[in-house]
Amino acid sequence: MSFLIDSSIMVTSQVLFFGFGWLFFMRKLFKDYEVRQYVVQVIFSVTFAFSCTMFELIIFEILGVLNSSSRYFHWKLNLCVILLILVFMVPFYIGYFVVSNIRLLHRQKLLFACVLWLTFMYFFWKLGDPFPILSPKHGILSIEQLISRVGVIGVTLMALLSGFGAVNCPYTYMSYFLRNVTDADILALERRLLQTMDMIISKKKRIAVAHRTMFQRGEVHNKPTGFWGMIKSVTTSVAGSENLSLIQQEVDALEELSRQLFLETADLHATKERIEYSKTFQGKYFNFLGYFFSIYCVWKIFMATINIVFDRVGKTDPVTRGIEITVNYLGIQFDVKFWSQHISFILVGIIIVTSIRGLLITLTKFFYAISSSKSSNVIVLLLAQIMVSM
Structure with missing residues (x-):
């Protein structure tokens, strides 16, 4: 009975996640380029x-929600x-839609899609050669072999x-990286533009x-008479073309300047x-978070460097150590082991969410820049491949 209840909870959550992915991503994120x-x-x-x-x-495992056998079954499933x-x-359909966009391969797109998928499988399998993840105990397409790669x-x-989140998030939200811009600066640049x-x-x-003058002259003096008339006509046309070439070069330079000024x-x-x-x-809240996570990341890099150089094995993380120092200083009763695990999990979750948010914003801009009716799929x-790999 408990297994059915746990399964119903998991199925309900999967339906909700599926609906969110369908409505939000497919209707909001990719609305300008319909898939x-x-x-x-x-x-x-x-x-x-x-x-x-x-x-x-993973959250259910930490909090002890659902039966352990149910969690194991759904985890493996x-x-x-x-x-x-x-x-x-995903690799097969990527190859299929890539081949579908090539006219020469359109008639045999299924065959070429299979060839691309087999090529992907070859390189995917060869990925394990430099790493000690091969084992004769498991089959070629076993879960252990696939999950290791x-x-x-x-x-x-x-x-x-x-790395992207550690650099992009502070740069985006911290006021330290903002340069002073006034309305006068914007007006002056717009005036230049x-x-x-x-x-x-x-x-x-x-x-x-x-061009119009040269065209009219060509109609009036369509056939120059005499040797000197021909020489004069050629000289005039050459001089005019050189002047037009110089003006066109100036126009090209000014157009490039206008693009830079616009950007x-x-x-x-x-x-x-x-x-x-x-x-x-x-904005002030995100500015504080930017400083906090910048200090946290710098501290983690510093401690990791110290541990590598002096061959130390870290026993406590910064959150646990900070809570221990605070509890000892205040002299209060506090379950450090229990709460440090949850606070560390929440802190890491915030870092992951902010990093994924920054990546999704950048990927959305990239998607809008290169996407078309052919490449959107x-x-x-x-x-999806990047999301599930992480």
């Missing part, structure tokens, strides 16, 4: 649901489904994600008038918005 293939939407939402379920099972999606389904990819992605645009328009008008103007407006946001209560599947 019309339902199989892509289903794969992405299922991947999101099972990834959240794995994280939910979710792991098998995720490996099936990660290793077999996925673990290498996931740890690498998490390291990249942590308008002057540059006026110069471009003026020079393009000159080019258009010169700098947009950056100043974004910086001004960040300054206004930093003055709000939420592949990009969504790649995001």
Whole structure:
């Protein structure tokens, strides 16, 4: 009876996660570039649901929710489904949609998709050669063999994600990195941009008038008579073309300058918005979190370096050590072992959430920049691959 109740809880949570992934990501994150293939939407939402379920099972393990046998069963079931999606389904459909966008391979896209998937499986298997993860006790496609290689990819992605979050989050929210931007600076830059645009328009008008004049002269003096008339016509046309070439070069240089001025103007407006946001209560809160996590990350790097250099084995983390010092100083009764585990878990969870949030914002900008009706399916599947690997 307890197993049925635990299973109903897990199924309900998976349905909720699936619905959130379907409605939020597919309708909000990718709304400008509609993903019309339902199989892509289903794969992405299922991947999101099972990834959240794995994280939910970790929380249940810490808090002691559900029966241990039920947690083990659902953990193994979710792991098998995720490996099936990660290793077999997502790479195959990525290859299938890549081949579908190539006209020469459109007739035999299923065959070439299988070839791409086999190529992926070869490199995925060869990934384990430099690492001591091969074992003759397990089969080729066993859970141990697959999860070991996925673990290498996931740890690498998490390291990249942590590095990105450690740099991007303080830079985004800390007021220390904000430069002073005033309305006068923005107005001066916008005035320069308008002057540059006026110069471009003026020079393009000159080019258009010169082309029209040369065309009219060509109609009036269509056939120059005599030797000197031909020489004069050639000299005039050469001089005119050289002048037009110089003006066109000036126009190209001014257009490049206008693009740079436009980007700098947009950056100043974004910086001004960040300054206004930093003055709000939420901005001050994120500014404090930026300083706190920066100090925490620097302390972790320092202690890790000390432990590596002096071959030390860390027995307590900074949270536990800080709680012990506080409890000993205040002289109060406090279960340090119990609460330090939960506080450390919450702290690491906040770091992971903020890092993933920063990565998703960057990936969304990247998606909007390169996505099209042909590439949107592949990009969504790649995001699903990255998400489930971590």
